[in-house]
Amino acid sequence: MKISLLGSSGKMGKSLIELAHNDPSVSITNALVRPDSIYLGKDVGEEHFNKRSGLTFCAFPDENFDIFIDFSTNNRLEEKIELYKKFGKSLLFCGTGLSKDEELKIKQLSSSFPVFYAPNTSLALNYLMNMAKKVSTSLDFSEIIIEEQHHKSKIDIPSGTAKEIAESLHIDANKILSKREGSLGNYHKIIFKNKNEEIQISHFGLSRKLYAEGAINIAKWFYQKPKNLYHMQTLIKEIYE
Ligand SMILES: NC(=O)c1ccc[n+]([C@@H]2O[C@H](COP(=O)([O-])OP(=O)(O)OC[C@H]3O[C@@H](n4cnc5c(N)ncnc54)[C@H](OP(=O)(O)O)[C@@H]3O)[C@@H](O)[C@H]2O)c1
Known part of the structure; x- marks a missing residue:
């Protein structure tokens, strides 16, 4: 599973990149930040783990990915929505703090491509x-x-x-x-x-790792699903009940 990760320079981004690195079935192919981010063009491994990785923070993804995972803070939501629409790939949205209107805008995208709305991935x-x-x-x-x-x-x-x-x-x-x-x-x-x-x-x-692990498990279950709106309760019903 190839991931384009929004919020890759943040605390959750770091945690998810670390887990993906140790999971052979997962790779981060695009480490996304804002076009004006101080991290743009820098090496992801050097910034997060003091070890060069060859993966560079970028503002726009290339086509080489299966799913967007969004752990960015939610200013400039409209720009992010344009980005998801441009690629039409599965979206696992993990951001929080949205207004009801903004939440609806994300959920409505599921009429065009699969959307998993996960304000808490635990x-x-x-x-x-x-x-x-x-x-x-x-x-x-x-x-x-x-x-x-x-x-x-x-x-x-x-x-x-x-x-x-x-x-x-x-x-x-x-x-x-x-x-x-x-x-x-x-x-x-x-x-x-x-x-x-x-x-x-x-x-x-007790640790951010919990949410990163939760997101990777959700993404593995979800990324090849048909176009629809998914929640944690959808996953719980299908896998655990
Ligand atoms: N769903 C869950 O279970 C769960 C669990 C924990 C946290 N969260 C949520 O995840 C989000 C991030 O948390 P955090 O602790 O990692 O925050 P953080 O350390 O402050 O990181 C925020 C990240 O968002 C990026 N960002 C801000 N605006 C962006 C935009 N418009 N487009 C792309 N990237 C943007 C920043 O990148 P640059 O400034 O470099 O561009 C940075 O990488 C928050 O909304 C938090 O509440 C969700």
């Missing part, structure tokens, strides 16, 4: 969301609290995942309790409360 986290839904529809609680914490450079607050959890449990997103601290790790916690008992379900993300 399989375990998506299971947690299913468990929370199950608890909320099966039992009565007087209060449901959603807490999340991420590293202090995370731009979107609350996290897209916390908002998705809130939406699925019919809770106002303004009530999510968010913290931004440190440089690594994150958690999402859902607390179901009654006067005499409490259920807490939580997921701790």
Whole structure:
């Protein structure tokens, strides 16, 4: 599987490049950055791992790839949409912090080519969301609290995942309790409360590698699928249920 990676100069990009390097069935053929990126033209290996790789950061891909994986931050979304359309290849979109309108624009691309929309690529986290839904529809609680914490450079607050959890449990997103601290790790916690008992379900993300691994596993499952819109729940249903 040959990947064109948007956001290749970032923290998630680095993590995904490292994993791809150790997986013989995967290669990054285009390490994409913005046309005005300070990384443009530099060697990817030298910048990320102090070791020359021969792969250079570029602004536009050549034709040699099967799938776009997008781990870039989402300014200039329109430019990225033009790029996806120009090539019409499968798109695994992992960016977060989109408005509802922007989210729709990405999802609508699935009428032209396969799109997997994955604001959280952790399989375990998506299971947690299913468990929370199950608890909320099966039992009565007087209060449901959603807490999340991420590293202090995370731009979107609350996290897209916390908002998705809130939406699925019919809770106002303004009530999510968010913290931004440190440089690594994150958690999402859902607390179901009654006067005499409490259920807490939580997921701790301990390393970025988790999301990079999740993205590569999704991409392997998805990149040759027919044109459609895919989510983690589509994958969970097909593989695990
Ligand atoms: N789906 C998931 O499970 C998951 C997990 C973790 C993070 N994320 C999301 O992934 C994104 C990146 O996170 P990060 O921690 O790696 O951020 P980061 O370290 O700040 O990196 C951001 C990257 O985006 C690039 N970029 C910005 N605008 C771009 C554009 N218009 N076109 C192409 N590249 C662009 C930057 O490249 P240049 O400045 O060099 O151009 C840089 O490589 C965030 O949205 C984050 O929330 C998703």
